[in-house]
Amino acid sequence: MIAGLYERxxxxxxxxxxxxxxxxxxxxxxxxxxxxxxLLSILILVLYFAYTGQAWxxxxxxxxxxxxxxxxxxxxxxxxxxALYVHFQLPPTIGALAAISISMAFGAGIGFLAFRFGIxxxxxxxxxxxxxxxxxxxxxxxxxxxxSGGFFLPVEQYTRNDVLNLRGRPVMFYYLLLxxxxxxxxFCRWLLTGRIGYYWQAIREDQEAAQTLGxxxxxxxMLAVLISSGMTALSGVFFAFYYNNLFPEQIFNIxxxxxxxxxxxxxxxxxxxxxxxxxxxxxxxxxxxYETLHGLGYDIPGIKHVFYGICLAAVIMxxxxxxxxxxxxxxxxxxxx
Amino acid sequence: xSDLLVVDGISKSFRGLRAVSRASLTVPKGGIVGLIGPNGxxxxxxxxxxxxxxxxxxxxxxxxxxxxDGLRPDLICHAGVGRTFQIVKPFKExxxxxxxxxxALHTESDTRRAKREAEAVLDRLGMxxxxxxxxxxxxxPERKRLEVARALATKPRILLLDEVMAGLxxxxxxxxxAVFRDLNQREGLTIxxxxxxxxxxxxxxxxxxxxxxxxxIARGDPxxxxxxxxxxxxxxxxxxxx
Ligand SMILES: Nc1ncnc2c1ncn2[C@@H]1O[C@H](COP(=O)(O)OP(=O)(O)OP(=O)(O)O)[C@@H](O)[C@H]1O
Ligand SMILES: [Mg+2]
Numbered sequence: 001m002i003a004g005l006y007e008r009x010x011x012x013x014x015x016x017x018x019x020x021x022x023x024x025x026x027x028x029x030x031x032x033x034x035x036x037x038x039l040l041s042i043l044i045l046v047l048y049f050a051y052t053g054q055a056w057x058x059x060x061x062x063x064x065x066x067x068x069x070x071x072x073x074x075x076x077x078x079x080x081x082x083a084l085y086v087h088f089q090l091p092p093t094i095g096a097l098a099a100i101s102i103s104m105a106f107g108a109g110i111g112f113l114a115f116r117f118g119i120x121x122x123x124x125x126x127x128x129x130x131x132x133x134x135x136x137x138x139x140x141x142x143x144x145x146x147x148s149g150g151f152f153l154p155v156e157q158y159t160r161n162d163v164l165n166l167r168g169r170p171v172m173f174y175y176l177l178l179x180x181x182x183x184x185x186x187f188c189r190w191l192l193t194g195r196i197g198y199y200w201q202a203i204r205e206d207q208e209a210a211q212t213l214g215x216x217x218x219x220x221x222m223l224a225v226l227i228s229s230g231m232t233a234l235s236g237v238f239f240a241f242y243y244n245n246l247f248p249e250q251i252f253n254i255x256x257x258x259x260x261x262x263x264x265x266x267x268x269x270x271x272x273x274x275x276x277x278x279x280x281x282x283x284x285x286x287x288x289x290y291e292t293l294h295g296l297g298y299d300i301p302g303i304k305h306v307f308y309g310i311c312l313a314a315v316i317m318x319x320x321x322x323x324x325x326x327x328x329x330x331x332x333x334x335x336x337x
Numbered sequence: 338x339s340d341l342l343v344v345d346g347i348s349k350s351f352r353g354l355r356a357v358s359r360a361s362l363t364v365p366k367g368g369i370v371g372l373i374g375p376n377g378x379x380x381x382x383x384x385x386x387x388x389x390x391x392x393x394x395x396x397x398x399x400x401x402x403x404x405x406d407g408l409r410p411d412l413i414c415h416a417g418v419g420r421t422f423q424i425v426k427p428f429k430e431x432x433x434x435x436x437x438x439x440x441a442l443h444t445e446s447d448t449r450r451a452k453r454e455a456e457a458v459l460d461r462l463g464m465x466x467x468x469x470x471x472x473x474x475x476x477x478p479e480r481k482r483l484e485v486a487r488a489l490a491t492k493p494r495i496l497l498l499d500e501v502m503a504g505l506x507x508x509x510x511x512x513x514x515a516v517f518r519d520l521n522q523r524e525g526l527t528i529x530x531x532x533x534x535x536x537x538x539x540x541x542x543x544x545x546x547x548x549x550x551x552x553x554i555a556r557g558d559p560x561x562x563x564x565x566x567x568x569x570x571x572x573x574x575x576x577x578x579x
């Protein structure tokens with residue numbers, strides 16, 4: 001069993017790739033010992049986008065279903081876990097289960113509507129935006145979580161890390177996110193190397209041909225949405241307990257949905273390392289640019305978003321498959337068959 | 338010999354255009370039947386009704402005694418029908434091997450075993466050395482063979498081939514014919530093929546059905562059918578092909 005799993009995950013992976021991954025992991029493990037709090041907060045952001053991008057990639061990169069409303073799952077999960085914690089003192093590690101369930105339930109609703117009635121492509125993307133928007137408006141008037149006034153978690157100066165309740169210093173969040181990112185990477189590799197991964201890619205490439213080969217496209221697209229929304233829910237739990245304040249206007253905002261899909265698109269849609277690479281490149285460059293300008297005395301509002309736009313346009317024009325595929329070739333990390 | 342596929346009086350109209358009109362045909366278990374007819378005769382539309390892309394406006398399709406008309410394409414695949422597309426539909430970003438693996442995974446959920454099966458199918462169609470090429474980079478004749486390989490990998494009881502020899506050189510056609518004859522004789526695979534290349538139709542079919550303007554105008558022994566005046570008439574102007 002374990003040996004088979006091991007074999008399946010590593011089949012065709014070049015030694016060098018494992019070595020480089022190992023080195024990267026070690027670097028990430030020791031990084032908090034070496035960086036200042038500001039850099040740590042940037043690395044947390046990188047991991048947040050790497051993990052969330054991976055979750056989104058399951059739907060779009062693997063199965064070809066474009067969601068432009070993933071802020072919905074982040075927001076629902078953030079509010080669910082936060083409200084359970086504040087109102088019922090339920091630890092977020094348990095509240096996460098409720099958060100995942102609610103996100104998946106909404107995912108199932110969207111998927112069912114779209115796939116049952118043959119809504120695909122652009123219209124599917126619009127539907128995902130619509131759901132996020134409706135939910136935002138709903139939460140604006142949801143008194144239990146203080147509506148548009150915002151929902152706040154109690155904060156104090158933490159001397160120790162309480163992992164069960166996700167109360168602690170940034171470094172705790174860093175390691176939790178790192179663990180999540182690694183787990184998501186392995187989980188996605190497992191998915192991609194199994195029947196489900198092949199079926200998803202077949203659906204992404206040509207739905208009619210996929211169906212002719214016996215694939216129940218409805219079921220597999222539903223699975224993609226469920227897994228993606230469930231994974232994204234954990235980003236929401238993190239978000240709530242890391243930032244400690246939630247506003248419907250912000251968390252469900254479409255710009256949040258767009259922000260989290262840039263990493264995988266720039267890194268390489270459908271690839272496993274693309275979302276991670278994209279998160280590093282985008283976040284580090286954007287922060288670097290911001291800091292440089294700031295140091296020079298320029299404070300330009302929205303400069304990050306302009307920068308994201310430029311990156312996106314450049315990648316779409318010159319590297320339509322993202323940065324990772326050509327980089328992988330350069331590094332000699334092509335999979336063996 | 339009992340019939341594996343029975344198509345009984347199926348029709349299909351597209352916005353008033355009657356593409357197929359009360360067409361009937363049967364394919365015996367272990368047999369090879371050719372479906373021919375001029376361009377626009379309704380051959381592909383017949384396939385689409387058998388394979389579940391369209392529900393027939395009337396009539397029925399029966400596979401081994403079980404009604405399959407109106408079922409979803411994936412369920413028809415489960416029932417044992419494999420088909421190729423005249424306008425090929427490769428999974429472009431996937432390698433040739435992965436394309437065929439998608440088919441093989443239909444009956445074999447273990448990816449390593451599915452991979453071996455897919456390799457065997459590719460080998461059979463002379464495509465093994467192309468296995469690591471993305472399907473989007475293959476030539477049209479190669480893509481046609483990939484269509485066949487992918488459908489075969491699902492282990493169908495009946496294979497529907499839609500002009501898979503188009504664009505092949507005569508020697509390549511003969512190779513394909515040999516592959517299908519071998520599959521038919523050694524594994525008992527039943528085949529219904531649409532083909533314009535008469536060389537292949539004559540070499541393979543035990544029976545030929547001729548469709549014209551959506552209607553069956555002749556059927557029977559291949560040698561007799563191609564001499565049928567009604568058939569010659571409908572092919573007038575395309576005579577060179579026969
Ligand atoms: N989806 C569709 N919508 C509208 N008309 C269609 C559709 N599919 C086929 N037709 C029409 O139905 C008729 C039969 O088409 P079909 O593709 O079945 O012919 P065919 O015998 O396969 O021809 P060919 O030898 O050129 O492949 C044609 O007039 C075609 O234009
Ligand atoms: Mg046709």
